[in-house]
Amino acid sequence: MIPMNERSGSQKMIILSEEQFLEISALITSLKGKLNSRLVIFGDMDGQLIAKNGEIPGLDVTVFTALTASDFSATKEMARMVGSQNEFKLHYHEGSHQHLYVAAVGTQFFLAVIFDPSVTLGMVRIFTKKTLEKIDKILETQPVEEAQITQMIDSEFKSFVKDDLNKILG
């Protein structure tokens, strides 16, 4: 179900195609609208932000994603340590102004929704669940053609990265 490239042994190589990205982005936008949410994030359990819609002033979304992913993994590990057989699937924090709801998409991705207390948790649960089922389906589809991926890094790429690193790091 995960567009994971297994050629590299056990190293994770996740590739999302243009269609997959656009479809997931559309679902996230729609979820945000339905829940009148301020921010919806789709991320990877290793801390990578994949798609988002919305903004919260002063909140660095990449940092937020890294934290959410680790928090999720940590809770999963805690569940494992106390002998829970069930895969840990969701996470909920209640704030005074905003609530945070995080749900796993398969084992590799998650969806995080920041919403207003005026929206019921039940609503959030239902719409999030529907969205993540759809995302799950999208992730089952064929990722990018191999030939295209190989183009991603051509022989010049490395030297350009080197030049750019020199520029920004001195």
Added chain:
Amino acid sequence: MFINWAKREISVKIVYYGPGLSGKTTNLEYIYSKIDPSYRGEIVSLKTKDDRTIFFDFMQFELGSIRGKKPHFRLYTVPGQRFYASSRKIILSGADGIVFVADSQRNRLRENLDSMLDLEQNLIAEGRSMADLPFVLQYNKRDLDQILAVGLLQKKLNFLNAPYYEAVANRGIGVVETLKMTIQLVIEDIERKLRA
């Protein structure tokens, strides 16, 4: 590694590993201070009251578009203390490259070795190994008096013959070189894997 084909974004994860107090957080803080804010995000440090890393430090930066492709780098440190074993496992998951920050001090050799062993065990648990991962060693704290000679550290720690750098991280010496080499190895590794 993560490729978002729609955005032509290629994102890699680099983890700074090593014993407690070897200078991992200091490496990240220096890199953060060197990069123009327009290329990087915030740095987060999850620290205890006495400034020890409790979960991880994190920062990310990107390069401008390289012929339409956007490289993006996420840097993490792990907490060194023995009791944060689960945190280290979590942070290490999905790493594309590793920097091992060793403490050059004579009385820290044991801790360096323990941490190296811990790293390999955590990788094996994921079905990986240090040997097949881009890996760079940094011998830090070269400014201190009671340090081991690099030759000896090499013999004790660098059994994989990885690239290594001497560093004084709190003065920024060797920090950028270490990162650049790691990124270079990661890109070569990705290149190899895509071609395979």
